[in-house]
Amino acid sequence: MRLVTLPGKILAKANHTLIIMGDGAARQAVCVLDDALKAASPQRVDAVRQHLGLIERIASGKTDRGEVAFDGRVWITSADLASDHGGRLH
Numbered sequence: 001m002r003l004v005t006l007p008g009k010i011l012a013k014a015n016h017t018l019i020i021m022g023d024g025a026a027r028q029a030v031c032v033l034d035d036a037l038k039a040a041s042p043q044r045v046d047a048v049r050q051h052l053g054l055i056e057r058i059a060s061g062k063t064d065r066g067e068v069a070f071d072g073r074v075w076i077t078s079a080d081l082a083s084d085h086g087g088r089l090h
Helices: 043-050 052-064 078-085
Strands: 004-012 016-023 026-033 074-076
Touching: 004 043, 004 052, 016 043, 016 052, 026 052, 043 052, 052 074, 052 078
Parallel strands: 026 074
Antiparallel strands: 004 016, 016 026
């Protein structure tokens, strides 16, 4: 699955950033935990936008591997970024 972010669907929440992604008619909620971001709110949405390609790649891989949480979302942590990008977003 090749997930891409839907226009206008990046939302800052209490301790994560929620991104709605899609592939054709399929939709997937993806959450990037604040611990994965160096930037504090509200700049964390900007940090997510700067690294959207990386986040989409990680989310696509996790979806393909069935790494979806009990709530139906894909959760991206600093550990995911460390293995894919050498650390946190900045």
